[in-house]
Structures are given as structure tokens and as C-alpha cells.
Amino acid sequence: MRYISTRGQAPALNFEEVLLAGLASDGGLYVPETLPRFTLEEIASWSGLPYHELAFRVMRPFVTGSIPDADFKKILEETYAVGLDGVFAHGAVAPLQQLDSNEWVLELFHGPTLAFKDFALQLLGRLLDYVLAKRSQRVVIMGATSGDTGSAAIEGCRRCENVDIFILHPHQRVSEVQRRQMTSTLGDNIHNIAIEGNFDDCQEMVKASFANQSFLKGTPLVAVNSINWARIMAQIVYYFHAALQLGAPHRSIAFSVPTGNFGDIFAGYLARNMGLPINQLIVATNRNDILHRFMSGNRYEKDTLHPSLSPSMDIMVSSNFERLLFDLHGRNGVAVAALMDTFKATGKLSVEDERWTEARKLFDSLAVDDEQTCQTIVDVFKACAQVLDPHTAIGVRAARECRRSLDVPMVILGTAHPVKFPEAVEKAGIGKALGLPLHLADLLQRPERCTVLANDLKVVQSFVSQHGNRGKPL
Numbered sequence: 001m002r003y004i005s006t007r008g009q010a011p012a013l014n015f016e017e018v019l020l021a022g023l024a025s026d027g028g029l030y031v032p033e034t035l036p037r038f039t040l041e042e043i044a045s046w047s048g049l050p051y052h053e054l055a056f057r058v059m060r061p062f063v064t065g066s067i068p069d070a071d072f073k074k075i076l077e078e079t080y081a082v083g084l085d086g087v088f089a090h091g092a093v094a095p096l097q098q099l100d101s102n103e104w105v106l107e108l109f110h111g112p113t114l115a116f117k118d119f120a121l122q123l124l125g126r127l128l129d130y131v132l133a134k135r136s137q138r139v140v141i142m143g144a145t146s147g148d149t150g151s152a153a154i155e156g157c158r159r160c161e162n163v164d165i166f167i168l169h170p171h172q173r174v175s176e177v178q179r180r181q182m183t184s185t186l187g188d189n190i191h192n193i194a195i196e197g198n199f200d201d202c203q204e205m206v207k208a209s210f211a212n213q214s215f216l217k218g219t220p221l222v223a224v225n226s227i228n229w230a231r232i233m234a235q236i237v238y239y240f241h242a243a244l245q246l247g248a249p250h251r252s253i254a255f256s257v258p259t260g261n262f263g264d265i266f267a268g269y270l271a272r273n274m275g276l277p278i279n280q281l282i283v284a285t286n287r288n289d290i291l292h293r294f295m296s297g298n299r300y301e302k303d304t305l306h307p308s309l310s311p312s313m314d315i316m317v318s319s320n321f322e323r324l325l326f327d328l329h330g331r332n333g334v335a336v337a338a339l340m341d342t343f344k345a346t347g348k349l350s351v352e353d354e355r356w357t358e359a360r361k362l363f364d365s366l367a368v369d370d371e372q373t374c375q376t377i378v379d380v381f382k383a384c385a386q387v388l389d390p391h392t393a394i395g396v397r398a399a400r401e402c403r404r405s406l407d408v409p410m411v412i413l414g415t416a417h418p419v420k421f422p423e424a425v426e427k428a429g430i431g432k433a434l435g436l437p438l439h440l441a442d443l444l445q446r447p448e449r450c451t452v453l454a455n456d457l458k459v460v461q462s463f464v465s466q467h468g469n470r471g472k473p474l
């Protein structure tokens, strides 16, 4: 499998190279040159497979040529192991919970850091270990987080021999549980940086660091954000897993996805293009609604970023939207590069009507404010005694308002466990019932380590180069 850049100017890479690449050298994002497509019979034959075996079948074409089958199988078996000695605390790995008639939440929060990010980052850590050991190479990771990617990346990579990891989060804009999950994982190769800015500032610094890596003095830079193709690849699997349990591929399924960086929903879009009969994808945003404004009115325009009760989705510039633009423009990298240049210069873009209409055949969208989020948490709790986290609640609200057919099962991606967001759950009036799971029971008492830095690229890059070799200078 070869991977090409959405801006068409960077060299094509194989899987191993793309895993280590982050952003492409032309500023674009890597995508598969051709997407594998499975027949309905093939997909049907996967019904009832354990998660790791399904993962092998879905992802195998993406790693072919870089990782031998036997090694990949072993990595996946370890990644999606269940139980007390395993990684995921639910036998089904990603169980479905029914909320209402033909309406389901796909619980993606039974991993070690209680959010969907574990599905990809547990795999990414193991893949990096495998590839870096083979190459005898050390790397520096830089990641930006609005709260969940950070802890999942640290948890996924902390045992990696050849990695120093730097996670940038917006100072005082993540929940206390999210912050402590990151800052209480101590190790001389783990570095938490609180930036005096917002998530977009953090993400911009990471992207700028890929563009000019001289501060790393030759040590390669690797991404843990969803700009890294491996993140998206791993997230495709649970769309197949959920759909197969609900009767696919012999019937269509709809998904509602709480969205920020457009990575998770882009994985659903790819699952559909790989043959899974998905008839609707709902983009569910909080009041930071650039993606909703695009889907509802063809306006992708920067605005002020507002803190919300769903902080992980307090994102304005959605990295993976560029991957969708690439497909909408017939995979023409020159056209995408021109659009992204316009966006950089003006903070705005829109596409030709027929391209937007094409997107709207599959995607619907809704922006949900804090009050509606709390109301949805209350509604669901009263109806079926389930406590939703605020991000999942946004997905439920959007599913209920945008659903095209009551006959098609609707799956809402349950992206995080509610204990991560006590503020929202308490605002909804049902906070007292929630306790941290056993492995995090003493989280609020654990010592923390974190450095607060100015919103300044040079300051951050200098910190990384001073600490990038197990805490020592590069």
C-alpha cells in the first residue's frame, strides 16, 4: 500500500514511512493511494469475529508490504486484549448500549484512559515500538490535545523504548480528570506542556514543528494526532464492528459522531467507501461549529474559539477536513493546496456547489450548545438510567434531530466516559453517582508534573530541544 499527500507535492510513502511521517512535506495529510474495497459477502463472513480478528481483516490491506501478517496479528491481539490483565475493560471491547428503539450508543470508553482515542493510540504505541526497534531509531513525538488524545498517547507510548513524548494542552481548558490523567503519568521521557492559549494554538505549533524540524537536531518528529494516518486507520474498525452486530452488511446503518478534528467521522466515511453500507453520517459539534457551518451552508470559516462543557471538541480548525476536501475535489492535490492557501490567507473557504451537494448526500450536521447538552444528559438519564458524557450527549442530540430514517439503526459514538467530565454531569444534576474506575481511583491524589509555557513557538521548540533525550538536551 502506498500513501499520497492531499496537496500532491510530497513523495508517496509506504505504511512504515507514513507511520513516522506526521504531516507531509508539502503541508498536506497522507491518505491511501487506493482504498481497499470489500464485497458484501466478505464483510458478512466477519460477523461474530473477536475484535482483534476483525481489526486484522479491516486493516491488513493498509499495512501490507510493511508488517508481516503474523507480526501484525500479534500486535492486534495484544492491543485489543480484554480483562484485568488486558487493555480494554469490557469483553466486547466496544459494546453497544441500546438507548431507545433502533438507537444505540457504541461505547468506546472501556480503554485505559476512558475515551475512544485508546483504540488507535494503544495500537500506535505498539506499532512505533515494533518499527523503531527494527530500525534502531529514536524519535520525538509532539502532540496537541484538547484533553483526550494527550492521555491516550502518553498511555500508549509510555513504555516505548525509543520515544520522548511532548504533549501540549491548553492551560486550564481541559477537565481536572483529563489534566491529571496526563500530568500524573511520570517518566523521564514524558513531558506535559500547558500552553497559555487554546487547542488551535497547540495544534498550530505541532504542525509548524513538522514544517521546520531543525530544532530537533536530526531526531525525527512523529505525530500522535489524527494527522497521522495510523490513527484514522484504527478508528475505521469499530464502524465495521458496530454495524456487523446490527445486521450489516445486509442492512444499512447510520452513525452520529461527536466531532472536533473530523478524524473519527472521517474514519466512518472511509468505512463506507470500503463497502460498509452506511447511509448517513451526522457531524455533531458543540458551539464551536465550523464543520456544521460547512455542512449546512458551505461556509468553512474561522471564528472565535469558545470554551464549552465538551472541552475535547473546542476546536476550530479541523485537521482531517482536508482529507475530505481531497476526495470532494477528485483527489486533485493542486486544487486542495489552492483551497488551503485561501483558508490560510483569509480564514475562509467554500467549495463549488456540486461538490458540496455531493458531501450532503451522506453528511448531515447539528451544532449543540451547553444547555442542550445538559438537557440531553438529563433526558437520557430519565429515560434509561444511562449517564452520558457531554460529547456523547451532543451525538445523541444530533442523531435525534437529524435522523433520516427510523428504520435504519442509528449508532451514536460514545466517545468518552462521563467520569472524565464531572462538571457537565453535575450541571445536569446527576453527578454524585459517578466514581472513577479502580485503576484511576487515587488519580486526584497522585503527584503531577507539567510545565506552563507561553503561547510562543520558539519557547516551546526550545523546551523540546532541551528535554528531548530522556529529559536531557538533544
Ligand SMILES: Cc1ncc(COP(=O)(O)O)c(C=O)c1O
Binding pocket: 115, 116, 147, 148, 149, 226, 258, 259, 260, 261, 262, 263, 264, 265, 312, 313, 391, 392, 415, 416
Ligand atoms: C471525547 C471526544 N469526543 C469527540 C471528539 C472529536 O473527535 P474528532 O476530533 O476525531 O472529530 C474528541 C476529540 O477530538 C473527544 O476527545
Ligand SMILES: N[C@@H](CCOP(=O)(O)O)C(=O)O
Binding pocket: 144, 145, 146, 147, 148, 149, 150, 224, 225, 226, 227, 260, 261, 263, 312, 313, 319
Ligand atoms: N479531541 C482531541 C483533539 C485532538 O484531536 P486528534 O484526533 O487530532 O488527536 C483531544 O482530546 O485531544
